[in-house]
Amino acid sequence: MTATEPALPAGTVALVTGANKGIGYQTARKLAARGATVLVGARDAERGAAAVTDLAAGGGDVRLCVLDVTDQASVTAAADRIARDFGKLDILVNNAGVLVDQGVPVLEVTADQLRRTYETNVFGVVAVTSALAPLLAKSGRGRVVNLSSSLGSLSVNAAEPERLAPYQLLAYNSSKSALNALTLMYANALKDAGVKVNSAEPGYVATDLNGHAGFGTAEEGAEVVVRLATLDQDGPTASFQSATAQLPW
Numbered sequence: 001m002t003a004t005e006p007a008l009p010a011g012t013v014a015l016v017t018g019a020n021k022g023i024g025y026q027t028a029r030k031l032a033a034r035g036a037t038v039l040v041g042a043r044d045a046e047r048g049a050a051a052v053t054d055l056a057a058g059g060g061d062v063r064l065c066v067l068d069v070t071d072q073a074s075v076t077a078a079a080d081r082i083a084r085d086f087g088k089l090d091i092l093v094n095n096a097g098v099l100v101d102q103g104v105p106v107l108e109v110t111a112d113q114l115r116r117t118y119e120t121n122v123f124g125v126v127a128v129t130s131a132l133a134p135l136l137a138k139s140g141r142g143r144v145v146n147l148s149s150s151l152g153s154l155s156v157n158a159a160e161p162e163r164l165a166p167y168q169l170l171a172y173n174s175s176k177s178a179l180n181a182l183t184l185m186y187a188n189a190l191k192d193a194g195v196k197v198n199s200a201e202p203g204y205v206a207t208d209l210n211g212h213a214g215f216g217t218a219e220e221g222a223e224v225v226v227r228l229a230t231l232d233q234d235g236p237t238a239s240f241q242s243a244t245a246q247l248p249w
């Protein structure tokens with residue numbers, strides 16, 4: 001922990017979906033380093049347990065939470081467990097995501113590819129957020145961060161079609177546009193409960209998702225995620241932010 005990264009309030013509980021690797025793993029690590037109890041979401045128990053072992057070696061209270069965001073029974077079981085063990089949730093990071101149409105021309109993307117993408121990137125976020133909203137409301141200072149992308153910004157797509165031409169991923173980009181719409185509506189619905197909901201753009205960082213083609217590191221990508229997850233009471237809700245800027249929807 002550094003002077004610019006103060007400890008979180010005692011008893012802070014965080015859930016990061018898809019935290020067994022990539023940006024989710026680094027987010028879990030940073031939140032644990034600041035004193036949160038971090039539930040490491042992983043759809044595969046073995047991969048999750050391996051990540052928890054690695055994270056625990058760095059210190060902090062990290063615990064496995066087997067969670068497949070596309071499986072309602074798995075989501076319900078995770079929510080029940082958090083209710084039983086903690087009675088509230090302070091931070092939810094909707095990080096789990098897939099990219100299935102890498103390299104597929106727009107006109108060749110199938111409805112099935114769109115469905116598979118939306119199952120995780122959109123419907124999974126709805127399943128998890130709606131199941132955990134009552135526990136976030138009990139926090140009194142709940143924070144939700146949705147892992148979005150500037151590729152999902154309708155304004156950027158409309159303004160800069162040539163620049164974005166190499167990154168026209170019909171399923172992935174539109175799933176992040178839909179996710180941004182969810183951010184705005186959940187922010188509105190949870191405002192009175194003191195829950196702030198924001199979209200994060202982690203930057204193009206090297207992970208398995210993009211075959212490690214990204215320029216930055218997963219650790220760098222996690223910085224804006226952690227910032228939005230740990231906003232104080234004066235922080236924004238219903239915003240879309242990268243590490244350095246406020247992004248247009």
Ligand SMILES: NC(=O)c1ccc[n+]([C@@H]2O[C@H](COP(=O)([O-])OP(=O)(O)OC[C@H]3O[C@@H](n4cnc5c(N)ncnc54)[C@H](OP(=O)(O)O)[C@@H]3O)[C@@H](O)[C@H]2O)c1
Nearest residue numbers: 018022023043068069095096097147149204205207208209
């Ligand atoms: N990397 C970038 O440049 C970039 C840029 C903008 C936004 N993002 C977003 O950042 C998030 C994290 O991406 P990443 O780059 O860190 O990718 P990653 O390394 O591929 O990690 C994705 C994580 O999501 C998990 N996951 C996938 N489907 C799941 C499901 N149904 N239930 C639970 N977990 C599931 C994966 O688990 P398994 O290990 O079991 O597959 C993995 O832990 C994604 O939402 C992505 O769209 C990434």
